[in-house]
Amino acid sequence: MPALTLTSLEEVPFIRHGDDLADIILASLIGMQLELLDGDILVLTQKIVSKAEGRLIEIASVTPSKAALRHAGICGKDPRLVELILRESKSVLRVRPGLLIVEHRLGFVCANAGIDHSNVQAEDLNPSEWVLLLPEHPDDSAERLRVALRKRTKRTLGIMIIDSHGRAWRNGTEGVAIGLAGMPALVDLRGQHDLFGQELLTTTVGVADELAAAASLLMGQADEGTPVIHVRGFPYPLREGSLSEIIRPEREDLFR
Amino acid sequence: MPALTLTSLEEVPFIRHGDDLADIILASLIGMQLELLDGDILVLTQKIVSKAEGRLIEIASVTPSKAALRHAGICGKDPRLVELILRESKSVLRVRPGLLIVEHRLGFVCANAGIDHSNVQAEDLNPSEWVLLLPEHPDDSAERLRVALRKRTKRTLGIMIIDSHGRAWRNGTEGVAIGLAGMPALVDLRGQHDLFGQELLTTTVGVADELAAAASLLMGQADEGTPVIHVRGFPYPLREGSLSEIIRPEREDLFR
Numbered sequence: 001m002p003a004l005t006l007t008s009l010e011e012v013p014f015i016r017h018g019d020d021l022a023d024i025i026l027a028s029l030i031g032m033q034l035e036l037l038d039g040d041i042l043v044l045t046q047k048i049v050s051k052a053e054g055r056l057i058e059i060a061s062v063t064p065s066k067a068a069l070r071h072a073g074i075c076g077k078d079p080r081l082v083e084l085i086l087r088e089s090k091s092v093l094r095v096r097p098g099l100l101i102v103e104h105r106l107g108f109v110c111a112n113a114g115i116d117h118s119n120v121q122a123e124d125l126n127p128s129e130w131v132l133l134l135p136e137h138p139d140d141s142a143e144r145l146r147v148a149l150r151k152r153t154k155r156t157l158g159i160m161i162i163d164s165h166g167r168a169w170r171n172g173t174e175g176v177a178i179g180l181a182g183m184p185a186l187v188d189l190r191g192q193h194d195l196f197g198q199e200l201l202t203t204t205v206g207v208a209d210e211l212a213a214a215a216s217l218l219m220g221q222a223d224e225g226t227p228v229i230h231v232r233g234f235p236y237p238l239r240e241g242s243l244s245e246i247i248r249p250e251r252e253d254l255f256r
Numbered sequence: 257m258p259a260l261t262l263t264s265l266e267e268v269p270f271i272r273h274g275d276d277l278a279d280i281i282l283a284s285l286i287g288m289q290l291e292l293l294d295g296d297i298l299v300l301t302q303k304i305v306s307k308a309e310g311r312l313i314e315i316a317s318v319t320p321s322k323a324a325l326r327h328a329g330i331c332g333k334d335p336r337l338v339e340l341i342l343r344e345s346k347s348v349l350r351v352r353p354g355l356l357i358v359e360h361r362l363g364f365v366c367a368n369a370g371i372d373h374s375n376v377q378a379e380d381l382n383p384s385e386w387v388l389l390l391p392e393h394p395d396d397s398a399e400r401l402r403v404a405l406r407k408r409t410k411r412t413l414g415i416m417i418i419d420s421h422g423r424a425w426r427n428g429t430e431g432v433a434i435g436l437a438g439m440p441a442l443v444d445l446r447g448q449h450d451l452f453g454q455e456l457l458t459t460t461v462g463v464a465d466e467l468a469a470a471a472s473l474l475m476g477q478a479d480e481g482t483p484v485i486h487v488r489g490f491p492y493p494l495r496e497g498s499l500s501e502i503i504r505p506e507r508e509d510l511f512r
Contacts, residue, residue, distance in 0.1 A: 002482065003263040003473050020369045076419070094510045102512070109425040164461070168424040168511035169365040170502050172462025174469070186428045189476065205420070205426025207473060214470030217463060218260050218491060220445065226258065233412070235474060246426050254350045254357070255424035255511045 002234040006043075006218050007034065008226035015047075015227070017054035025228055026187035034230060036149070039238060041231040042159035043215035046134055046178055047121070049141050049161050050229040055133040057084060075100045081115065081131065088113035088133060093256055101166075106138065106178065107247035110165045114178070135161065138179020139242050140233065146181040158183030158231075158238050162212040168255055175216020176210040177246060183238050184208065185245035206246060207236055260489040262299075262474050263290065266483035271303075271483070273310035278404035281484055290486060292405070295494060297414035297487040299471035302390055302434055303372065304483040305397050305417050311389040312479040331356045337371065337387065344369035344389060349512055357422075362394065362434065365512070366421045370434070391417065394435020395498050414439030414487075414494050418468040424511055431472020433464040433502060439494050440464065441501035462502060463492055477479035483485060 009028040015021070021114040025042060028033070050056075064072065064079035066087055072079035074095045082100065089102035093109060104113050114208040135141045142159040144247070149157055177185060185208040215229040250256060265284040271277070281298060285291070303488070306312075320328065320335035324342055328335035330351045338356065345358035349365060360369050370390040391397045398415040405413055417435040433441060440463040471485040506512060 002474060003261060005262075006260040006451065006470075008258045096510070099333055099510075112293050164459075167462070169509060170432070172460050172463065172465060172502060174462045174465055196384065203454060204421075204428050205472075205476075206423070206426060206430045209426065209428060209430055210469040210473040213466040213468075214262075214460075214473065217466040217470065218258060220461075220491065223352055235476065246428060248427050253425060254352070254355075 002032040002235065003237070004214070004231070006192050006214055007032075007230045007232075008218050009228040009230060012048070012227055015051045017051065017056070019052045019119045020099055020148075021048065021052050021145055022152065024055065025145075025149070026152060028228070030229070036153050036155045036157060036230075037232065039158075039232075039234065040155065041183055041211065041234050041238075042145075042149075043160045043162055043212065043229040043231060044145075045219055046114065046138070046161050046163045047132065047181075049135045049138065050116075050132050053135055053141065055134060055135060058132050059129050059131060060082075062211065071095050071100060077112075081112075084115055084131065084133065085113040088115065103256075104134070104252070106134070106243065107151060108165070108176070108178065108243075110163070114163055116160045132164070134178065137182060139244075140179075142179045142181035156182070156238060158234065158241075160208060160212060160215075162216060164216060175209075175214075175219070177212045177243060180208055180241050182241065183234070184241045185243065187236050205232075209246065258489070258491065259382060260470070260487070260491070262470055263288075263486045263488075264474050265484040268483055271307045273307065273312070275308045276322065276404075277304065277308050277401055278408065280377065281401075281405070282408060284484070285486070287388070292411045292413060292486075293488070294408050294412045295414075295488075295490065296411065296418060297439055297467065297490050297494075298401075298405075299416045299418055299468065299485040300401075301475055301483045302394065302417050302419045303388065304345070305391045305394065305435075306372075306388050309391055311391060312386050313389060315340075315385050315387060316382060327351050333368075337368075340371055340389070341369040344371065359506070359512075360390070360505060362499065364421070364432070364434065364499075365441075366419070370419055382413065388406055390419070390434065395437060396435075398435045398437035411493060413437070414490065414497075416464060416468060416471075418472060420472060431465075431468040431470075431475070433468045435498060435499050436464055436497050438497065439490070440497045441499065443492050463490075464497065477507065 062080040064083040068083035072082040091103045094101040114133045138161045146159045164173040318336040320339040324339035328338040347359045350357040372388045394417045402415045415437045420429040
């Protein structure tokens with residue numbers, strides 16, 4: 001009976017700069033009497049990875065550029081925040097009142113370059129003065145955690161860091177991978193014939209994003225509730241993997 | 257320990273026109289000794305719903321229009337197939353060699369209006385001559401199944417019909433809801449402040465699509481392998497729901 005089981009890790013504390021996420025995850029799993037097995041995957045919200053990596057920025061430290069002032073005039077956001085968004089972005093796709101959609105420097109398209117203010121309260125900081133950037137290199141963050149957990153558990157694990165993105169065409173945000181290690185981002189499933197049998201096509205399935213969506217469902221939007229999800233039963237073999245598999249190059253993208 | 261468990265239903269037979277999906281699902285669940293509980297959700301691939309509803313079309317019966325011939329000249333697909341795609345669509349968004357992306361009459365954006373040739377082999381039909389359209393009204397299909405299952409089990413269930421869609425910006429297909437009943441498509445999560453605390457915003461999460469992605473992961477692309485997934489632990493209350501919640505109206509969509 002093939003089954004996929006996702007479990008929220010319990011008693012994960014507020015994460016602060018410098019915290020060892022491997023330690024924290026293993027402590028939670030021990031408390032839950034949940035032993036890691038080969039093939040398991042751990043899914044982390046970007047917020048705790050960013051906080052562990054010290055990606056909090058004090059907004060007062062930022063001086064907006066002319067471009068930031070111009071975009072801020074359209075979208076109505078704080079020009080200093082817009083400046084941070086631009087620094088984290090390759091290009092601006094859309095600016096409208098209340099909305100700033102960019103191509104993030106990591107390659108994906110999202111609102112506000114993924115910059116977030118929530119969770120800052122837990123730091124005893126004034127939430128109006130601090131924002132949280134995405135991890136600098138989420139694939140590397142995932143890989144470091146994978147190596148640390150392998151060292152201590154001897155298990156072959158997948159690690160994924162996720163965020164919630166809006167989408168073209170459909171309402172509602174959805175969990176997506178922004179970094180991963182030790183697991184495929186895409187799986188090519190052969191065996192699909194062309195509608196008239198003349199051509200063998202490949203169907204490429206976004207398995208990491210599908211799992212990110214599943215994990216996001218359990219995380220909800222609770223700021224500090226369930227920042228790590230344990231996954232058992234991922235139906236594809238683990239392998240090396242990277243966010244770069246998922247990013248569609250601009251030249252191949254018909255919807256920018 | 258909040259957990260979400262997805263289980264593939266076993267021994268679901270090839271589905272044919274007129275089959276009673278409620279019968280077939282209950283027989284499978286009994287064989288697996290898996291009893292439905294209030295709050296459970298059943299996720300079905302569109303293929304078996306379409307087949308039960310007799311949505312197979314013989315391609316030889318189709319005469320292409322001038323518009324179909326014109327688009328077929330660009331995308332290189334069979335003009336009769338293009339004719340069917342156009343009949344199932346409100347508008348054409350992009351046509352390129354090998355690619356035809358439309359707004360489906362049901363409102364979502366997808367390739368080829370979701371028309372599929374696979375599974376046709378199981379019907380002892382020539383796969384080069386038959387194609388499968390999406391269910392005519394997937395919300396209604398889901399509601400009929402929900403009512404039938406409630407009658408027989410007395411359980412309050414959610415039902416979702418899913419397909420795999422390509423996406424803007426990101427490689428890889430992902431499972432998405434194309435019809436649902438008895439469950440939310442979106443959930444509004446309050447409590448997010450604006451980055452400067454001046455405004456209370458709502459974050460709308462695409463929970464049905466997140467669950468569709470999770471179920472799709474277990475279904476794989478196997479034509480007849482695992483067309484129904486049982487879900488336990490969906491973390492939101494069930495309610496009436498509809499695909500229409502998810503469809504972003506063209507006037508609000510910045511990426512068409």
